Amino acid sequence: MKRLFIPIFSIVMLVSCGTAKAPADAATDQSSNVKGDKAFLTAYKEIKADDLKKNLYVIASDEMGGRDTGSPGQKKAGEYMVNYYKSLGISYPKALGSYYQKVPADYMKQRGGSNLPDSENILAFIEGSEKPEEIIVISGHYDHVGTQKGVVYNGADDDGSGTVAVMEIAKAFQSAKKAGKGPKRSILFLHVTGEEHGLFGSEYYTDNPVFTLANTVADLNIDMIGRDDPQNRGKQYVYVIGSEMLSSQLKVINEAANKKTNNLELNYSYDDPNDPQRLYYRSDHYNFAKNNVPVAFFFDGIHEDYHKPTDDVEKIDYKLLEKRTQLVFATAWELANMPTRIVVDKK
Template sequence: MKKILIPLLALVVMTGCGTANVSNTVSSQSVSSKHDKGYTIGYKMINAEDLKKNLYVIASDEMEGRDTGSPGQKKAGEYMVNYYKNLGVSYPKALGSYYQKVPSEFMKKRGGGNLPDSENIMAFIEGSEKPDEIVVISGHYDHVGTKNGVVYNGADDDGSGTVAVMEMAKAFQAAKKAGKGPKRSVLFLHVTGEEHGLFGSEYYTDNPVFPLANTVVDLNIDMIGRDDPANRGKQYIYVIGSDMLSSQLKVINEEANKKTHNLELNYKYDDLNDPEQLYYRSDHYNFAKNNVPVAFFFDGIHEDYHKPTDDPDKIDYKLLEKRTQLIFTTAWDIANRTERIVVDKK
């Protein structure tokens, strides 16, 4: 997650804008039994072991802290692309590859100093009935690199979100292979440059592969593998922004939570006046300012945040599994409901 707070004046300008119960209960609108079966197939694919396996690679010393445009980040990106290839999950046809170049010049103009060219990475599963409507599941795969010879592995920030996005792609793909894939298309979006200024998500929303008017939601994941001091040992997740633009999204997520692990959904930061200003500090904000409903999933500021001690051995993998299953369930509902969720708030 981006560490530097946006100045308050800038915000004023910008705000013009356990075991799961895998039941057949559905939220708000009924979906067909075919899609309930697809949900069950996908849900069961999400597991702590695979999340751990991928995170120990993404957050290894070999990736050198994944600073924006660095060789280590590119190596992590290659691992992710090969993962998607092995799953049989392709990229958006309009993009022509898994990579969307984010030019150095773009980042420099927005305060990115001398960052080199970098890339967003995208995998894509086309919907069976409403392929032009896009559900985005996002997370940033960059971190802060190496300082004074010490690698900042960023296992939680945002290795946890990165592997959660990868795991959900596996889940949706399993449903699709069984002939029970999502009605709407799903874009698995790994953005770069978040730590330096939300650059990758800004570049995507300035240069969308799919029209933002067709983008139904962005479910953004940035740090979901740990707990913070205020919630030590609890089964919880912070949810930010889910009712800022749509009256339906928060309800859908809460019903998904009841359907799965009934985590404590903490809305402490779901306040535009909160001093941490977290609504503005991760990649969902670039979608929100373009009137796309968002929900940001987050575990809080813990003692290893932006320190070299944010390592994969400190992740609570069972809790990471539960949180990933919750977000998958939310995404599944949105991707399969009869009508797309409304945008009825400003």
């Protein structure tokens, strides 16, 4: 997650999340009832702590050099991810022609990212069986802050945890597809670059979308879900940010999915319009939100190793990472399989 920086154009009024309610039947009438859905449960069980750990030990290894934007280490991490998708039989968007969406250095320089080289977003894609033109985006940034004074900042939590979660969710959806129970709507697995320098990869995608944003149903963004913060030490929780800023239904659907699965404590404290951290604006979901796409940002909080060289794989709570990943998958499953897409009824 990028450090706090609030350009003037980003300052808008937040909608209070304490009182808005979705229609009473929003979650019940449209829910796919994941608790009794055998296809869902089979896919859900594909998300495993050991597999998340295996991938994270590669993504956040010293070999990747801290994955700074456009660096050789980041490109090596990207190659690993692409090979992972190939091994699962998950392809890229046909309109893109490859797994890579180039994010030019000039584009980033114009937005304050001076001296950054060309980089790439990585996109994997599962086409929907009934409503392929409607897209659910599951995003996470795969860059970190690189190597400083010879010390590698591995970024195991920020955002290695989100990176491997997106990969694992893709595996779960692909297993359902192979069993003949693929998602009705299409799923875009979007690994963005340049987040730490200014949300550049997600901004580039929303400026140059592979799929029209008008047909993008929601973005579920995962940025740091492998640790706990001092306020929630030892709890089974996750922060969910922005889930009812634009839609009266997304928060309801996420809560229903949570209750039917691991029943984590969902913390909405960062939805407060007076949040001094202004986290709603500080990760990649915001570039979708400012384009009127409903978002939910899953986050574990600011812990003592944030943006330090001590953000290492040994400190990840892999079982909690598994549960949070399963929650995002369950929410995405609901969004992908509901009879009608969620409404955008807030500004």
